Amino acid sequence: MNMMTALARLLIFPGLLFAVPAAWFFLWVERKAVALMQGRIGPPFMQPFFDFIKLLNKTTPPRNGLGGLLMKAWPVLAVSSAAGAVGLLPVLPSSGGFEGDLILLLALMEVPSMCIIAAGFSSSSLFGEIGSAREAVLSVSYNIVFLMAIVSIAASQHTFRLEALAQLPYSPLRLLGIAALLVCLPAKLHLNPFSLPNAEQEIYSGPMTEYAGPELAMWELSHGLEWVAATGLVATLVAPHVTLWWLAALIFVAICFAIVLLLSVIASATARLAIDTTVRFYWRVTLIFVVLAVSSALLMRLRS
């Protein structure tokens, strides 16, 4: 991948120019699906865009010193890393990529979550600190399952290249990995059974409590981009291999849309769990996915 294609992927497709409207669209689908599940009509189509423009033009309280600088830096870092993660997704077939881009994608997807933890603590708000502590505990819990599932799929095939993963034939290990990822996504996207860090009304807005105006707009955008990146990663594993580029892109977007719908419906049908229940769920129940995935990956490597 040369410099020009890398820039084009980061800035145009599937990077910023495509990912930002996609992020707004997914945020709208999430809110609309929840509204429909509750028997409401829900927000209009352009709602996340209006929210973004409005937040950009609000004032922020004066922030001084290093703490204030950090509070401005975290949301920008979260947005840029989430956009970078989206830029790495192999939406089009034979779109390039490089050996090890899976590791980079996983690392970039982890950055927004770390930014949220740091943001809560640097806002020196009590509710922000509670939310950050919850986010930290949650990310330790789900990440074992999330990372091990992907790494065992990749390791069984001797490759850390996203494009090679997307072209794999279906195997029980791959299906197991997809199931494990889907179990982790609600926690990664702070959705309802596991919406602990940003527990609305319970701890005000969690780590975001002190953020206002453009900073909050960046947090909303990074949340939307996380949606695109996380559903895109699952879609990479789910999508069948098609050589027609427009059909491949269409299938990719359709699978992303289906995952967003599924997660929103689960979110609106469930109530928030307590933090100890959530941690117990991830450490006890979903660890079976990890054991199965790692052992089958080892078996596949031994056999090959």
Added chain:
Amino acid sequence: MNLWNRLVCYSRRRSPWIFHMNAGSCNGCDIELIASLTPRYDAEQLGVRLEGSPRHADILCITGPVTHNCAQAIETVYGQVCGPKAVVAIGSCPATTNVFIDSRTLDGPLNKHIPVDVFVPGCPPRPDAIIQGIARAAEILANRGNNPPTPISATEPTTTDEVQP
């Protein structure tokens, strides 16, 4: 007004995020405000979102006749809402202190402490009236821009909008 400013004004009108504060209310207006967000009235169609933090909100919805205990808190929370902002006084209590008038525990009405943009009278007001009040406040907000509202003194008659119940 250029295109960008028009887009900003339009966005402000279409996305009023509210923060609800109880200033000694009997809970009657509070449940009506929640009712305006429920499936029957569904204020989210207008882009209304109930926020957990006053930092995120555009419109401060205050219920209750201001008690001595919360008078200072109201000014703090009003200061925490970032501009441009608007205030909606829900119910008769924040407008006139209602049946609690002349009580020694009260420090009302609300516009003694902060400038109020829209009064929604009623005891309690219907959810339709609350939604109309929020929509009116969003219109005021759209035109206000970054100019802070002039403080209103309690002795002068106010020239603010009033929503018919």
